[in-house]
Amino acid sequence: MPNTVLVDAGPLIALFDKDDFYHKSIKKFMSANNFKLITTTAVITETSHMLDFNIQTQIDFLKWINDKGIIIYDIQQKDMQRIIELSTKYSDIPMDFADATLVLAAEQTGIHKIISVDSDFEIYRLPGKERIENIFKH
Numbered sequence: 106m107p108n109t110v111l112v113d114a115g116p117l118i119a120l121f122d123k124d125d126f127y128h129k130s131i132k133k134f135m136s137a138n139n140f141k142l143i144t145t146t147a148v149i150t151e152t153s154h155m156l157d158f159n160i161q162t163q164i165d166f167l168k169w170i171n172d173k174g175i176i177i178y179d180i181q182q183k184d185m186q187r188i189i190e191l192s193t194k195y196s197d198i199p200m201d202f203a204d205a206t207l208v209l210a211a212e213q214t215g216i217h218k219i220i221s222v223d224s225d226f227e228i229y230r231l232p233g234k235e236r237i238e239n240i241f242k243h
Contacts, residue, residue, distance in 0.1 A: 108138070108139055108140050108141055109140070109141040109142075109143060109216055109218075110140050110141070110142060110143070110216065110218045110219060110220055110240060111142075111143050111144065111207050111210055111211060111216055111218065111219040111220070111237070112140075112142045112143070112144045112148070112175070112219065112220045112221075113144075113148060113203070113204070113207060113219060113220065113221035113222070113223060113226070114148045114151040114152045114155065114203055115127065115221055115222035115223055116131045116135070116220045116221065116222060116241060117144070117148070117149075117152040117166070118152050118155045118156065119131040119132075119222065120132060120135065120169075121152075121156055121162050121165060121166050121169075122155070122156060122158075122162070127222050127243060130243055131220075131222070131241070134220075134241055135220075140220070141174075141176065142173070142175045142176065142220075143175070143176045143177075143178050143210060143214070143216060144175055144176075144177065144178065144207070145177065145178050145179075145180055145203065145206040145207060145210060146177060146179075146180070146206075147180070147202050147203040147206045148203045148206070148207065149170065149177070150203075151201075151203045152166060153166065153167070178206075178210040178213075178214065180206050180209065180210075184206075184209055187209055187212075188202070188205045188206065188209060191205045191208055191209065191229075192205050195228070195229065198225060198228060200225070200229070204223075204225055204226075204229070207219065207226075207237075208229050208231070208237065211231060211237050212231055212232065217231065217235065217236070217237050217238060218237070218238050218239075218240050219237050219238070219239055219240070220239070220240060220241045221239050221241060222241065222243060226239045227239065
């Protein structure tokens with residue numbers, strides 16, 4: 106899928122929180138690129154939680170997902186073993202659940218590009234030691 110990328114919570118939070126440090130740069134980055142975004146329910150949950158300062162902002166975020174067509178990658182019960190393995194491997198960072206689901210999504214979909222404001226994705230590796238490339242340079 107051309108221009109299909111994974112997206113982490115940080116950029117999503119920044120899009121909807123005008124006081125976020127990355128708000129202007131992520132808005133500019135996203136509007137300059139025509140990405141098809143993929144994320145997980147764990148990332149949506151984390152983003153919604155961080156936007157809890159205003160219920161309307163949370164609703165706007167959910168409407169945006171629905172209107173813009175973010176693809177929600179479905180994590181299955183059978184995936185928990187791999188998430189445990191990833192969380193154990195990166196326990197010194199530590200890897201949170203949302204990040205583990207994004208690495209799992211990268212492994213299973215073959216999409217190895219992500220939009221993130223975190224440096225953690227510079228550390229995480231896919232099988233064969235392949236990197237997930239963070240395409241948001243800030």
